[in-house]
Amino acid sequence: MFSDVRTTDLFVGESLIPAIIPVLRELGIEEKVKAFSVYKPGATVWVHPDLMAEASFAGGMNTLPTYAYNTNRRHFDALLLQTAREAGVPIVEMRAGIQVQNGKVALSDETLSACRAYFNGQPDFFIDASGRKRIFSNAMKLPERKGERMDTALFAHVKELEFSANYGDIHMHLATRGWCWRIPLPDRTSVGIVINRETLANYGTSSEEQFDRYIQEDPKISPFFKNVERISAVQKYSNYQLQSQRITGKNWALVGDAAGFLDPVFSSGLYFSMKYASELAATFDSSSGSTLRSYEKRWHREIASWRKMIEIWYNGRLFTNFKMGNDRLSTFLGKRIGKHAIRHFTAIFTGEAVLNRYSMWLLRFMTGPLLNFMYFFRMHRYKVKDLEL
Ligand SMILES: Cc1cc2nc3c(=O)[nH]c(=O)nc-3n(C[C@H](O)[C@H](O)[C@H](O)COP(=O)(O)OP(=O)(O)OC[C@H]3O[C@@H](n4cnc5c(N)ncnc54)[C@H](O)[C@@H]3O)c2cc1C
Incomplete structure (x- = not known):
């Protein structure tokens, strides 16, 4: 496994949903995740500052755990890497380079020579889990489907905010021209605004200025940000709605954001990445009955459901x-x-x-x-x- 270092300590993907818990248990890491996370019993949506909709996870069908976590993403990623290492996965800490010939993926010469200790020649199969770098899709120019939204998300950490109700839930607020989230983390609150870029341009030129002004000036969300103090830089994400039309090929498969990402709104990103990583792993076990074809089919079916949910939110x-x-x-x-x-x-x-x-x-x-x-x-x-x- 190749692992490149992230260029930032601050990374989105902090709020988890109950469907990820079985995957954490399968990896044997739930207790460790719990230690650096905030227990999340549900989601609270503020339609305006005095009308909220509460959804407790216990109100579902109860075939899943009725909770999730809001987690520190840096610790979460480090834990996953450590778990892989302990399971005997050789980890090469470098940015992997690839080449493509006739629809088949191979490591670049430089990358191959950096891992001679593990391989005698080219590996048999490749999985792209490079997130938004999407290295296989870009190298192969795979057909992709863009989402309809062209939003920008600005995200930062602030000093712990007060929650007047439902501490632990992710709080989502409808703003005048978009929406924002507040996610309670162990010693801070994660805040993000999702909005179209034309509106954002009215709030200043830098991401910091736009973020600070928007949360203070939009009347639908400003009551929730009294005395707010930002303690991190602001990260900006745009044009993130992108999905590959094909996620498997001759000797390769895509997983996680490298396969596709829809929208931050329902916190489905990490669940989707990890669930399908587990499903992809099962295709290499002949007793599982899973194939790359069935992996691809299930993935497309589930992403279509999430797309529908996102559509009715917006x-x-x-x-x-x-x-x-x-x-x-x-x-x-x-x-x-x-x-x-x-x-x-x-x-x-x-x-x-x-x-x-x-x-x-x-x-x-x-x-x-x-x-x-x-x-x-x-x-x-x-x-x-x-x-x-
Ligand atoms: C605004 C916003 C808010 C979000 N909020 C949430 C949320 O609350 N909850 C949630 O579940 N999801 C959320 N998501 C989605 C979530 O961040 C992603 O779905 C998730 O991080 C995908 O995981 P991944 O492993 O596929 O990619 P990543 O987390 O991006 O990981 C990819 C890894 O690959 C490494 N890499 C890249 N290229 C190479 C290379 N060539 N060689 C070796 N390593 C390489 C990178 O360094 C990185 O470590 C949000 C997304 C956005 C845009």
């Missing part, structure tokens, strides 16, 4: 559904339907039911045709467009 349908449902929670029908829907929606967002056909159908139906029908017959008065991000 197009306003999820919040419209929440507001409409909230008005009806005290009625006989509203209580029953609401309970059923919340159970399925929670299970989807924890990763538990993301491949469950009925749950996904219900989400599509309730945020699509049902909303339209009820609006048409004046059974609710919310315009989806008003809650679009």
Whole structure:
């Protein structure tokens, strides 16, 4: 395994979802992760400063642990590397270089000579886990699918913020033109804003100025950032919605962000990377019944579900559904339907039911045709467009 050093200590991917816990257990590292993380029992979404939607992970179908962690990413990555080392994986600490011929990957001469101790000639199979560097996709010019959003995310650490409710949850806030997150970490709070770059340009020229001004000046989020003190530089991410159309080939496979990344909103990145790393590993075990083909098929199917969820977050349908449902929670029908829907929606967002056909159908139906029908017959008065991000 080749491991290049990160150029920054500050890296996104701090909030985990329950579906990652089985992978941490499989690796035997959950207790170690817990030691440098904050226990995360759910997610809290602030539609505006005095209307919040709480989703406890215990409200799903309970086939998964009902919690996750908010973690220190630097410690998390170091732990994964150490775990690999202890399992006997030889780790070459350098940036791997590759060459491609006739759709087959090979190590560059320089990289090959740096690891002569491990290989007699070229390795048989290659996995690209290089994250957004996407080294195989770039070298092979693999067809890719870009997402519709062209947002910029600015992210930094600030001195511990006060949480008026639900400490431990990730808190997501709808801003005037985008959204922001607050993630409680052991001795600090992670804050990120996700917004289109034209809006951001009105808040200054440097990332630091834009970040500091936006969280103080947007009236929908500023109440949550009183006396905020930034303690890190600001990292900027843009154009991150990118997915490869092919993730396996003659002697190679892609995993993690190198295969594709959709959006930060549901904290699915690390879960998705680690779950499919585990599935990819299973394809090398002939008794597992898994093949590269089935790996690729499952990956595409699951990413399509996450894409749908992300779409309804940005197009306003999820919040419209929440507001409409909230008005009806005290009625006989509203209580029953609401309970059923919340159970399925929670299970989807924890990763538990993301491949469950009925749950996904219900989400599509309730945020699509049902909303339209009820609006048409004046059974609710919310315009989806008003809650679009
Ligand atoms: C704004 C934003 C917020 C996010 N928030 C969350 C969140 O809260 N929760 C979550 O789960 N996910 C989140 N994500 C997604 C998450 O960061 C990624 O999905 C996750 O880091 C992917 O892991 P990875 O291992 O594929 O890639 P990376 O974490 O990028 O790791 C790739 C590694 O490969 C190394 N490397 C690169 N090239 C080479 C080479 N040639 N040779 C050797 N090594 C190399 C790099 O140094 C790096 O260590 C967020 C993403 C964004 C953009």
